[in-house]
Amino acid sequence: MKPTIRDVAKMAEVSISTVSRVMNAPDRVVESKRNRVLEAIDTLQYQPNSFARGLIYKKSFTLGLLIPDIENLFFAGVIRGMQDACIKLGYSLMICNTDRDKDRLLSYIDTFHEKQVDGVVFASDILYPEYYEKLVGCRIPFVLVSTHSDEYDIPCVEIDDEMAAYDAVKFLIELGHKELGMIGFNHADSVSGPPRSRGFVRAVKEFGLDHNIQNIAYASHRFEHAYQAAHELFTDHPNLTAIFCVSDEFAMGVISYLKDRNILVPGQVSVVGFDNLRMSSMFVPKLTTVAQPMYELGQRAAEKLHELLTTGMVQISKEKMDHKLIIRESSREK
Structure with missing residues (x-):
């Protein structure tokens, strides 16, 4: 039979x-009682019951996570980092996939309220006024x-998306590429797009390659959409020799499109992705990409939320984590 807090109190000769x-x-x-x-x-191997703790301290010891697409491998890293942090901090984690559907997201907030979650991490989506007001x-x-909010003063942890994109495009330009394109997220439903x-526009302007500014095709968040966007981009601009993609999944879609057209990567076109998913080093060719610290982002989000819950504030409200360019096989000198 599992030991209870009453058993611990009896053995230690103290109150519950x-x-x-x-x-x-x-x-x-006092030290003697402690x-x-x-x-x-230690003797009884006692583990406190979370439900009992909740009754005593009026907390559920549960955090909620709102993510827009659980199939996106980027979020696997974020979830793992947050889950590991929750275990260390004594929380359970409740994950809700929103599919960027406003009604569904608002209903999940109601669910979190009903379940009495202690706090919520809001991931990689636009913080619309109705979300803020509901929370x-x-x-x-x-x-x-x-993600972040320019309108509301909400603690956040993210990378510098503009600088990361700039670094990727600068890398391609320094390889000698002068005809560049980009596959980006549709701006209507993207915070990082x-x-x-x-970042793409700043880099090409800085190096006097302004004629590339219009060489951008937009897609939703899936491989097949990037494949179609690549078709549109190369139909209009067949002389492109380098493509920056705002996700590794997009980069894989572009490379698949080029392979189907017998265009060599990186022999004829260099491709750079974004995220550094596990698949990026397994793909053929292995992807050159901007690495986001996915695990650390999730970990820091949980820690920051814990800090907010326990102290009522966070020391670093707007936290930027480092990105890194990982050079692999999908890019080469022009």
Whole structure:
């Protein structure tokens, strides 16, 4: 039979409330009692029941995560980082896939409220006013990951999307490419699409290649959409020798399109992706890509939310994590 908090209290010869304080605020318990309780916990191998803790402290010890596309491998890394952080911090994690559907997302916030989650991480989507108002109205603390809000002062952790895109395009230009294109996210439903487009435009302008500014095709968030966008881009601009893609999945779609047209990568066209998914090093050719610290983004989001929940504030409200260009086989000198 599993030991209970009552068993710990009896063995340590203290009250149940003292055991609770040792587990949650040990500095408030005198050393002699604290040591007896810790010895009893170790002897009995006691593990506190989360439901009981919730009744005592009026917390569920559960965090919610709102993500737009659970099939996107980028989010696998974010989820893993957040899950590992939650385990260390004593939380369970409830994940909801929104498919960027506003009604569904709002209903998930209602669910979080009903389940009494302690806080929510809002991932990689635009924080529309109705989302903000719903979360605030439900009194659910939240932080943002891989997104930010210019309108609301909400803690966030992300990379510098514009700078990351700039670095990728600069790399291609320094390889000698002068005819460049880009496959970007549709701006209407993307938070990272506009800054990555700005990075592309800034790089080509800086190097005097302004004629490339219009060489951008937009797609939704899937491989097949990037494949079609590549068809449109190369139909209009057949002389392109380098393509920057705002995701690795897009880069794979572009390379597949080029392969079907017997265009060699990187022999005739260099392709650079974005994210550094696990698949990027397994694909043929292996992808040159901008690496996002996916695991660390999820980990820091959970830690930042925990900080907000326990102290009422975060020391670093707007946190930028580093990106890195990973050079592999899909790019070469012109």
